[in-house]
Amino acid sequence: MRNVRPTSHSRESTPESEPEAPTPLSGVGGSAWSLDPQRRRRYLQIAFGFAALIVAIAVLYLLRDFIGAFVLGAAIAFLIQPGIVRLEHFGLPRMAAIGVMFVVIILVLAGLVLLVVPLGISEVSQLQVQAPGLAAAAQDRINSLQGSPIEIFGFKVDLRGTAETINAHLREYLLGQFGNAVSIGLTALTTLLQLILTFIVAFLLALDAASIKRVLRRFVPNDYRTDFDQIWRRIRKMLYAYVRGQLIIAGLIGILCGIACAVLGLADPVALGLIAGITALVPYIGPFVGAVPAILVGLAAAPIKALLIAIAYFVISNVILNFVYPKVMGDAVRLPPILVIVAFIAGFSWAGILGMFVAVPLAATLRILFDHIYPRLYGKPA
16 A cells, blocks of 8 residues: 555656646747737838838939929929819819819919910010110219219229120120020920829829829828828818918018019019019028019119119018918918928928928828927827
């Protein structure tokens, strides 16, 4: 009855059970992290989305010489969407509605060209004819005030001779600036191709506006598609508000400048105000560019009118740009005025005039993303 084998058997069973205890724990922990299908799918979706974003940025970099046409085309497609939707409500097919909107755009552009170009040609020609007489009168006025020709550091100021020289060599100067006929033809051809590319991009984007959102939505993981829909709606609302603000500013500048031209008795004040309003669409620089035709028209009439119209344009532009513009843009995109100005400066240093166009919408988009993500990370509003 005294058998010691059970105790030896228990001794043998004890070392067998000891290494088996920690094994399932480590195995379960590793499989839960590395083999969870839902988590792995989410990581793959996020990585795929970032890879698609990098590819898109690379494509845009390769097409950087034509990026302006793509941006303008996207802007046109975005702006004509409300008109296309209205025409579709009247039973017009989408492609026909896009064609109608394009015809309206082309007619408006043709009307602007027919209104502005003859004014510019006539005023420049008139100014070229009157330039020697204006310079001679200014020189006589200076000499009568000083009693003798002015000398600055030993050099005589002779406006009459300078004006005659400029007038004599104006044609050669212009040819030197724009090159020969071949260069002018190449420049015109490049501009025409970019214009055609702009309308092609606008047409394709307007035609597939709904599918573009669906394609972008597919790159977003399923758990975040509701967030994508909310951000998409806010960005669309912001862009429409930004465009509306730009049009308000351009309209204010155009109307006030046209009134100033009419009060000073300049020829074609409506056309001059229209030019001022169109150039005001270029942020900050546009209003000062739009003052050049009015100053030339005033100079062709009388030097004092040129001076007065320059002062009027300067006052109007500075008041609107420094006080009205940041307020309107800030309310449209919900950015502080100082950030609007900083965004314009950064956009101009990054991509010139085109960068100024897209700087504020990009800054406002980043603000929308921040306002949406911050409460979900920290549990409190930004």
